[in-house]
Amino acid sequence: MLDFSLEPEFQSKLDWAAAFVREEVEPLDLLFPHGGDPYDTRNEKARAVLKPLQEKVRAQGLWACHLGPELGGAGYGQVKLAYLNEILGRSYWAPTVFGTAAPDTGNAEILAMFGTEEQKDRYLQPLLDGDIVSTFSMTEPQGGADPKEFVCRAWREGDEWVIDGEKWFSSNARYASFLIVMAVTDPEAPPHRRMSMFVVPAETPGIEIKRNVGTMDERDSLDEGIHGYLRYHQVRVPLDAMLGGPGEGFTVAQARLGGGRVHHAMRTVGKCTRAFDMMCERALSRRTQGTLLADKQAVQQFIADSWIELQQFRLLVLNTAWIIDTQPHGAARTQIAMCKVATARVLHDIIQRALHLHGSLGTTGELPLARWWMAAPNLALADGPTEVHRTTIAKQVLKNYSPASGLFPSEHIPPKLEAARKRYAHIINDDSLSGGVNA
Numbered sequence: 208m209l210d211f212s213l214e215p216e217f218q219s220k221l222d223w224a225a226a227f228v229r230e231e232v233e234p235l236d237l238l239f240p241h242g243g244d245p246y247d248t249r250n251e252k253a254r255a256v257l258k259p260l261q262e263k264v265r266a267q268g269l270w271a272c273h274l275g276p277e278l279g280g281a282g283y284g285q286v287k288l289a290y291l292n293e294i295l296g297r298s299y300w301a302p303t304v305f306g307t308a309a310p311d312t313g314n315a316e317i318l319a320m321f322g323t324e325e326q327k328d329r330y331l332q333p334l335l336d337g338d339i340v341s342t343f344s345m346t347e348p349q350g351g352a353d354p355k356e357f358v359c360r361a362w363r364e365g366d367e368w369v370i371d372g373e374k375w376f377s378s379n380a381r382y383a384s385f386l387i388v389m390a391v392t393d394p395e396a397p398p399h400r401r402m403s404m405f406v407v408p409a410e411t412p413g414i415e416i417k418r419n420v421g422t423m424d425e426r427d428s429l430d431e432g433i434h435g436y437l438r439y440h441q442v443r444v445p446l447d448a449m450l451g452g453p454g455e456g457f458t459v460a461q462a463r464l465g466g467g468r469v470h471h472a473m474r475t476v477g478k479c480t481r482a483f484d485m486m487c488e489r490a491l492s493r494r495t496q497g498t499l500l501a502d503k504q505a506v507q508q509f510i511a512d513s514w515i516e517l518q519q520f521r522l523l524v525l526n527t528a529w530i531i532d533t534q535p536h537g538a539a540r541t542q543i544a545m546c547k548v549a550t551a552r553v554l555h556d557i558i559q560r561a562l563h564l565h566g567s568l569g570t571t572g573e574l575p576l577a578r579w580w581m582a583a584p585n586l587a588l589a590d591g592p593t594e595v596h597r598t599t600i601a602k603q604v605l606k607n608y609s610p611a612s613g614l615f616p617s618e619h620i621p622p623k624l625e626a627a628r629k630r631y632a633h634i635i636n637d638d639s640l641s642g643g644v645n646a
């Protein structure tokens with residue numbers, strides 16, 4: 208049975224979160240606006256504002272809601288998380304305040320699933336407590352979207368693994384206490400068995416940050432972004448640094464990427480809603496050529512199209528969350544890919560319209576829209592480009608179909624008409640009845 212209502216107790220949590228994010232968290236977006244600020248554990252002023260806010264979230268039982276109770280979360284599941292993430296998506300800082308910031312969420316899941324007790328004590332607990340941040344180091348400069356192109360190697364020497372090679376766009380590497388690194392351990396194995404995953408302490412000798420690359424919504428200077436271009440110079444880690452078994456790098460990566468993608472989608476609903484609210488306010492505030500913008504048909508179409516797209520997207524995300532919650536692992540694969548593709552598209556289109564309706568002001572740093580707009584292409588690339596996910600969707604969907612059994616499509620009308628005539632021959636051949644049929 209379909210039921211879109213929420214339990215009153217949970218609704219009151221959401222109401223609390225909505226007011227809290229607007230009043231107490233959104234100011235952080237203005238005070239500490241740079242890309243890396245939520246991850247920079249060395250910024251004492253930012254941490255001094257952040258810590259009491261995180262305590263308030265804990266007191267409400269809303270800390271790290273994506274995690275089960277065994278890891279200190281509320282174990283809400285994805286549907287409830289979707290509703291909460293809509294609220295958090297309004298603010299750049301909110302995921303950090305609520306203990307649900309990527310990539311730490313996914314890295315925590317990997318450590319919880321595959322880490323040793325010692326690794327959990329050393330990294331997982333401080334990560335869950337919000338005291339450290341981490342990096343997921345997978346993409347390589349010569350081949351990002353296709354891991355089969357990866358060449359960063361790891362080989363065994365005695366009781367150590369030695370990692371050697373380059374990684375590109377390892378977000379937050381400059382702030383991270385540890386990195387989760389994917390490396391080729393068996394180049395001769397079939398493509399999906401070639402790689403393994405390692406947890407590497409950031410202070411391990413041999414890790415070089417060649418540059419801190421910035422996306423266009425971050426800082427302009429070449430070395431002031433948050434995405435590490437890294438070189439691992441024969442970095443040595445103990446044997447138990449491998450997460451999962453040898454050759455299981457893809458499996459471990461998949462365990463984290465699905466959740467991350469759908470969480471981005473949930474937060475994007477919130478960001479789009481905020482941009483949509485701004486669009487509507489502007490339409491009702493600005494006059495030109497004798498009427499409000501809201502009275503112009505072109506503007507009405509902007510608003511209607513945005514609302515339809517936003518509501519369709521929201522239902523897709525909620526339905527995906529429901530599948531993750533209720534069906535076996537992997538059942539939501541196609542849905543997650545659909546969310547991933549839609550996230551980038553809906554965000555881009557709604558923010559573009561909202562920005563455009565604000566005219567010159569929309570293009571400036573005096574509204575958040577220009578920065579959001581500059582970040583829109585990121586979501587079409589991070590966690591894999593749109594094209595790759597479209598391919599996944601098409602391949603999965605096509606598994607439910609088979610080729611036509613004959614020369615013509617199964618919906619070819621001539622044979623179907625013949626069959627229809629046969630089925631109802633006793634009526635259409637009854638001359639005592641009036642009326643005609645397709646001859």
Ligand SMILES: Cc1cc2nc3c(=O)[nH]c(=O)nc-3n(C[C@H](O)[C@H](O)[C@H](O)COP(=O)(O)OP(=O)(O)OC[C@H]3O[C@@H](n4cnc5c(N)ncnc54)[C@H](O)[C@@H]3O)c2cc1C
Pocket residue numbers: 310342343344345346347348350351352353375376377378422434584585586588589590591592593594595598
């Ligand atoms: C903001 C941001 C944060 C990121 N954070 C991380 C991180 O923390 N850790 C990490 O490891 N990586 C990270 N990435 C990297 C991200 O995973 C890669 O950008 C992505 O996998 C694409 O790789 P690429 O950038 O090398 O693009 P390429 O692989 O060069 O692809 C470029 C373009 O080629 C086309 N293309 C590629 N493959 C196909 C295909 N199969 N079919 C049709 N067209 C195709 C698409 O148009 C694609 O956009 C991040 C990226 C961004 C933008």
